[in-house]
Amino acid sequence: MIRLHITLLFVFLLAGIQMSQAQETVVLAVGQYGDLVFTEDTTTGDVVIPLRRVQNLFVLEGIVDGQRGNFILDTGAPGLVLNAAYFNKGKVLESASSFGVTGGGDQVYRYAADSLIVSGLSFYDLQANVADLGHIENARGIRILGLIGSGMFSRLEMVLDTRASTLGLYRVDRSGNRVFTPDELPAADLEIPLEYSSSLMFIRGVAAGKKLRFVLDTGAENNVLSTSSPSRVIKEIRVTNLTTLKGAGASTLEVASGRLPDLQLGGYDFDSMTFLLTDLSQLETAYGTIMHGMLGYEFLSKGIMVINPRTKILRIYFYEDPIK
Amino acid sequence: MGRDILVVLIMMFPFLAKCQVPEDFISHRGNLITVRFNLKNEQETRELARYFEVDFDSLSRFHDIGKLVDEGWFIMKEKKNLLIIARSMDMGGKFDWLYVAVPVAGASYNNAPGYPRGLPFGFNEFKDKASVFPAGDSSTVFMLYGHSDAGTVMLSGNFNDWSTGATPMEKVADGWMVRVPLREGQHYYKFIVDGRWMSDPQNKHDEGDGYGGSNSVYFKTNHVMRLSGYREARKVILAGSFNQWDEHMCAMQQDEQGWYLPVYLKEGTYTYKYIVDKKWITDPDNPVSRADAEGNINSVLSLGQPTVFRLPGYSNARQVVLSGNFNEWDPGELLMTRTSSGWELPYVLAPGNYEYKFVVDGNWIQDPDNPLHYADNLNSNSILTVQANHRFFLKGYENAGQVQLSGSFNGWAFPGYNMQRVAGGWEFNLYLPPGKSLYRFIVDGNWMADPGNNQREFNEYGDFNSIIWREMKDVYTYDK
Numbered sequence: 001m002i003r004l005h006i007t008l009l010f011v012f013l014l015a016g017i018q019m020s021q022a023q024e025t026v027v028l029a030v031g032q033y034g035d036l037v038f039t040e041d042t043t044t045g046d047v048v049i050p051l052r053r054v055q056n057l058f059v060l061e062g063i064v065d066g067q068r069g070n071f072i073l074d075t076g077a078p079g080l081v082l083n084a085a086y087f088n089k090g091k092v093l094e095s096a097s098s099f100g101v102t103g104g105g106d107q108v109y110r111y112a113a114d115s116l117i118v119s120g121l122s123f124y125d126l127q128a129n130v131a132d133l134g135h136i137e138n139a140r141g142i143r144i145l146g147l148i149g150s151g152m153f154s155r156l157e158m159v160l161d162t163r164a165s166t167l168g169l170y171r172v173d174r175s176g177n178r179v180f181t182p183d184e185l186p187a188a189d190l191e192i193p194l195e196y197s198s199s200l201m202f203i204r205g206v207a208a209g210k211k212l213r214f215v216l217d218t219g220a221e222n223n224v225l226s227t228s229s230p231s232r233v234i235k236e237i238r239v240t241n242l243t244t245l246k247g248a249g250a251s252t253l254e255v256a257s258g259r260l261p262d263l264q265l266g267g268y269d270f271d272s273m274t275f276l277l278t279d280l281s282q283l284e285t286a287y288g289t290i291m292h293g294m295l296g297y298e299f300l301s302k303g304i305m306v307i308n309p310r311t312k313i314l315r316i317y318f319y320e321d322p323i324k
Numbered sequence: 325m326g327r328d329i330l331v332v333l334i335m336m337f338p339f340l341a342k343c344q345v346p347e348d349f350i351s352h353r354g355n356l357i358t359v360r361f362n363l364k365n366e367q368e369t370r371e372l373a374r375y376f377e378v379d380f381d382s383l384s385r386f387h388d389i390g391k392l393v394d395e396g397w398f399i400m401k402e403k404k405n406l407l408i409i410a411r412s413m414d415m416g417g418k419f420d421w422l423y424v425a426v427p428v429a430g431a432s433y434n435n436a437p438g439y440p441r442g443l444p445f446g447f448n449e450f451k452d453k454a455s456v457f458p459a460g461d462s463s464t465v466f467m468l469y470g471h472s473d474a475g476t477v478m479l480s481g482n483f484n485d486w487s488t489g490a491t492p493m494e495k496v497a498d499g500w501m502v503r504v505p506l507r508e509g510q511h512y513y514k515f516i517v518d519g520r521w522m523s524d525p526q527n528k529h530d531e532g533d534g535y536g537g538s539n540s541v542y543f544k545t546n547h548v549m550r551l552s553g554y555r556e557a558r559k560v561i562l563a564g565s566f567n568q569w570d571e572h573m574c575a576m577q578q579d580e581q582g583w584y585l586p587v588y589l590k591e592g593t594y595t596y597k598y599i600v601d602k603k604w605i606t607d608p609d610n611p612v613s614r615a616d617a618e619g620n621i622n623s624v625l626s627l628g629q630p631t632v633f634r635l636p637g638y639s640n641a642r643q644v645v646l647s648g649n650f651n652e653w654d655p656g657e658l659l660m661t662r663t664s665s666g667w668e669l670p671y672v673l674a675p676g677n678y679e680y681k682f683v684v685d686g687n688w689i690q691d692p693d694n695p696l697h698y699a700d701n702l703n704s705n706s707i708l709t710v711q712a713n714h715r716f717f718l719k720g721y722e723n724a725g726q727v728q729l730s731g732s733f734n735g736w737a738f739p740g741y742n743m744q745r746v747a748g749g750w751e752f753n754l755y756l757p758p759g760k761s762l763y764r765f766i767v768d769g770n771w772m773a774d775p776g777n778n779q780r781e782f783n784e785y786g787d788f789n790s791i792i793w794r795e796m797k798d799v800y801t802y803d804k
Contacts, residue, residue, distance in 0.1 A: 048519030050480070050488040053535045061488045068490065085781045085791055119489065119519070134781030134791075141759055143793050163536060165521055 046181040049119040049167040054140050056221035056297035058160070060148065060167065062118040064128075069145035071118070072136070073167065074219030076294060077149035078199035080116065080128040085137075086145060087111050087130050116148075121169070123152065147219060151199040157308045160218065162301040163319060176310030188315035189303065192266030196312065198287045203295060203314065206264040208232040212292040214265075216307070216314070220296025223273055225260065226280035229292045234277070236260055243276060253278065265295075266314075273298050438533060439482045439758070439796065440510040444590035445566035446543035447574060448529065455526035456513075456542045464506040464544055466513070469499040469526065474517045479504070481513030481539075483800035488516055505801045508546040509588055512539040543588040547627060549596075552582040552609055557600045562587075564596025564622075571599060591628030591674040630670035631710060633680070636693065637666050641684050646671065648680030648705075655683045675711035676755050677733070696752075698734065698741055707741065712753035714792065716763070719749040719776060724767050729754075731763025731789075740766055758799040762789040 051073065052059040058073040064082065074081075109130040116123040133144050157178065159168035171179040194216070195202040201216040210230040222243075227234065239258035259272040275293065284291045303318035448456070455467045466479050477493040477500040484490045484504075493500035493515075500515075512531070515522050523530055524540035533539045549562050560583040562574040576583040576598075583598075595614060597604050606613055607623040614624045633646050644667040646658040660667040660682070667682075679698060681688045690697055691706035698707050716729055727750040730740030743750040743765075750765075762781075764771050773780050774790035783789045 050478075050516045050519050050521055052486055052488065053533075068487070085779050088778065088780075132782050137760055137781075138762075143760065165535065165537070166519055168519075 046170045046178075047119050047121060047168070049169065051165045051167055053165055054142050057136075057140065058162075058165075058167070058218055059142065059144075060118060062116055062145070062148070064116045064145060065114050067145065070142055071146050071148045072144060072219055074147040074217070075150035075201060076215055076217030076219045077147045079149045079151045080113070080123075080126055081133070081147040081149070082111055082113070082128045082130045083133040083137075083144055083146055084109070084130050085132070085134055087128075118148070149199070150201060154199070154309055157306065157310075160300060160305040160307070162304075172308060172310050174310060176308045176313075185304075185306065185315075185317065188306070189318045190266050190268050190316040192268075192314045192316070194307065194309075194312045194314050196309065197289050200287065200289075201307065201314075202289075202291075203265060207260055207262060208236045212263075213290050215291055215294045216300075217294040217296050218300060220294045222257070223275045223294060223296050223298050224280070225275040225277055225293040226284075226291065227277055228279060228281050228284070233260075233292075236262070237275065237277060239277075240274075270299070270302075438486055438512055438539065440512060440800075443510050444592060444594075445564075445587060446510050446541070447545065447585055447587045448527075448543055450526050450528060452526060455524050458544070459503055461503075462505075463503040464542075465501060465503055466493070467499055467501050467526075468493065468515050468517070468524070471499060471517055474500070476516075476518060478516040479513060480516055480521075481511055481800075482796055483507075483511055483513070485796040506544045507800055507802055508544045509590065509800070511542045511544065511800060513542065514539060545586040545588045547589050548584055548586050549576070550582065550584045550609070551576065551598050551600075551607065554582055554600050557583070559601060561599040562596065563599055563604075564594050564625075566594045566596070589625070589627050591672055593624065593626045593672050595622035595624055597622055626672045628672040628674070630672045631708065632668055632670045633660065633682075633691075634663075634693070635660065635667045635682050635684075635691065638684055639666070641667070643685060645683040646680060647683050647688075648678050648708075650678050650680070655686075655688075673708075673710045675713070676709075678708045678710065679705035680708060681705055695744070696742065698737060709753060709755050712755050713794070714754055714756045716743070716752045716754065716765075716774075717749055717776065718743065718751075718765050718767075718774070721750060721767055724750070726768060728766040729763060730766055730771075732761050733757065733763070738766070756792060756794045758794050758796050761792045761794065763792070764789055 049060050052061075052070065059070045060073055061068065062071045063069075067086070069086075111128045111130045113126040113128050114124065116126055128146070133146070136142075137144050153169055155172075157168075157170040157172045157176075159166075159170070161168070170181055170183075173179055177183075192203055195204070195213075203214050203216055205212045205214060208230070210233050212229060212233065225233070225237065237256075237258040237260055239256045241257045242254055243257050255276050255278045257274055257276045260275050261272055263270045263273060280291050280293070302320075303316045306315035306317075308315070448454075450456075453469075455469065457465055459465045468477055471477060472495075477495075478488060479491040479493055479502050480486050480488055483506055491502055491504065493502040513524070514533075514537075515524065521537065523538050527540040527542065529541040530538040531541055551560060554560060555578070560576040560578075561571060562576055562585055563569045563571055566589060567573050574585060574587075576585040578584075595616065597606055599605075606621060610623045610625065612624040612626075613621050615621050635644055638644060639662075644660040644662075645655055646660055646669050647653050647655050650671075650673055651657055658669060658671065660669040681690060683689075690704060694706045694708070696707040696709075697704055718727055721727060727743040727745075728740035729743055729752045730737050733754065733756060734741060741752055741754075743752040762783075764773055766772075771787070773788040777790045777792070779791040779793075780788040781791060
């Protein structure tokens with residue numbers, strides 16, 4: 001089953017970078033609302049965050065406005081999303097709508113959070129979206145306070161190690177080089193260019209001779225291929241299953257899933273990854289960008305993933321040869 | 325552990341022909357076919373579940389079983405860790421019944437990875453030295469030896485809901501240490517050294533964490549099994565109903581008085597024996613014993629405060645038996661004792677919610693003195709809650725004729741549990757399992773969310789379900 005994983009119509013646009021030094025607090029970015037949105041308490045800003053694994057979800061711990069709880073690492077969401085079950089009183093700012101892979105739309109509210117603390121990283125004066133995440137809790141049996149999107153870590157190199165269940169975050173300079181902790185990893189097995197758009201990360205690929213554009217989505221429990229992708233690609237899918245997707249609220253949708261025999265990413269053949277087939281046109285409209293699908297857990301668990309927002313390169317250190 | 329699903333099909337050979345189930349998993353006796361497959365094989369499970377139009381998530385999680393009722397399934401019978409459901413199936417124009425037995429979460433059974441399965445029994449073994457042990461103040465000490473270069477070390481486990489930051493360890497002379505007020509029972513844990521997970525290198529007991537790693541396992545013990553004497557024996561093994569009479573698992577340790585083994589035993593009643601150099605003996609220090617179905621005499625051990633079941637009257641009855649979901653509705657096991665006013669039986673039950681009946685000379689009856697009962701499509705049983713941990717309260721509605729409680733904890737039963745009228749409203753006390761519980765009230769037939777609870781979420785009917793989270797740390801630790 002897949003959960004709703006690109007939740008928001010409204011996105012955070014981290015407008016520019018203002019670097020300043022105030023004791024041990026480093027201001028890294030200022031949001032569109034003029035509020036300070038990202039500071040670090042530590043002198044280096046380099047941390048290794050232990051992740052909890054809940055089936056194919058990556059969960060990290062945070063404290064928002066004094067309430068400690070679980071957040072899903074979700075690079076398919078631009079910023080912070082809070083669960084309406086626990087953030088339904090006071091400080092609601094405005095409403096919007098959300099769309100997910102099920103196509104179901106639900107009201108989304110804005111919430112002004114004073115602070116979010118994650119493993120030594122502190123974020124202040126956050127504008128969070130509030131959405132119903134009860135379907136994730138019910139399906140996975142874990143209390144979820146919210147989702148932490150890619151925009152929250154947009155100025156840090158991310159090292160996602162699925163096998164070790166860790167997320168490393170490292171400060172990098174304008175050239176993409178580590179500022180504090182030396183990068184001791186050898187040359188990567190594969191480097192894939194990243195495109196940043198609408199606070200999301202995209203990877204280009206080729207299947208059946210057609211060019212495709214995927215969101216790199218740590219919140220996607222399954223890879224997804226949009227039914228609006230070129231028909232030659234759709235025909236390549238060998239359907240093996242029908243799956244019921246559950247989105248926010250009560251929205252459900254039965255979709256086919258199957259293996260895509262030949263997908264090239266960064267010139268490398270990713271043989272027979274499984275994709276769910278669903279219509280992502282509403283998401284494309286919401287984000288105003290082309291989106292043929294999402295690369296989720298199956299892709300991300302193939303190796304150590306190093307995402308550098310400055311070089312805009314995804315480095316992969318495969319656990320095993322992906323062709324096997 | 326009941327992680328298998330049993331699918332019992334009656335007169336369904338043609339049906340199976342279309343179903344891609346490995347033959348190894350099929351057995352049949354007469355016209356009864358049993359298909360067994362493993363929930364760990366998600367693909368196979370999904371295919372079979374889809375074939376029989378069973379919601380996979382309803383199968384795999386207890387709190388969704390209520391949805392099975394919405395999908396047309398009847399709740400036939402609830403056993404210890406199994407739920408038997410049935411539905412009429414259209415098989416080529418001929419309707420028949422499909423019976424499915426699914427594993428369910430009992431009162432102390434949590435299906436989530438990383439949380440103890442409510443094992444009734446366990447003990448500890450370490451390598452060079454114990455890394456988890458009781459402290460003088462009844463708390464439990466966790467030690468990670470060495471790692472003096474680490475900047476931070478955290479302890480994470482089911483007892484702090486696998487928090488990665490709530491339980492920092494303190495640097496001491498020979499490593500890192502923290503005290504945790506653990507409750508008795510089974511616990512899973514890992515250390516987090518500078519953000520990186522590791523299992524306890526000293527602990528011999530671990531279990532796969534489901535993601536390629538392993539969780540260390542510790543039992544906070546509550547009882548010492550002891551066999552006096554036999555000092556010349558070479559080996560003594562403890563075997564009983566708590567470990568499926570395993571003849572090898574529990575080797576006892578020797579001291580000056582004889583043989584001993586600190587164990588965790590969940591509240592309940594158990595039978596056991598010792599195996600002294602391969603010879604089975606009852607416990608010479610325990611005067612309580614009972615014959616099993618084959619006539620073997622076993623020692624009996626009861627832990628916990630017994631619940632006394634009483635049935636008044638029925639003085640002319642020849643036999644009265646207590647039967648409930650706590651003994652898999654066995655109608656012959658728990659014989660009640662005749663008293664001057666009726667019948668009674670003390671029986672130890674762990675905290676939880678139970679259903680039961682009395683069997684009077686073969687006739688099943690509800691407990692006439694217990695106003696709490698639950699009726700489904702087929703049965704009406706008396707309800708007993710042992711050590712309730714939550715009071716549901718609906719304020720007001722003094723003029724309502726009847727208020728019921730329905731939620732994930734009772735499979736969204738309709739009409740649900742009958743709430744009791746009290747001053748200012750309606751109440752029902754229940755044992756809630758750890759994790760999330762969803763519920764609604766039914767006031768004179770009308771469903772409603774709890775107006776006194778702000779935590780709620782949308783349901784499939786466009787309305788709200790109220791939410792209660794029972795935190796894991798409240799289940800596995802006590803207040804210091």
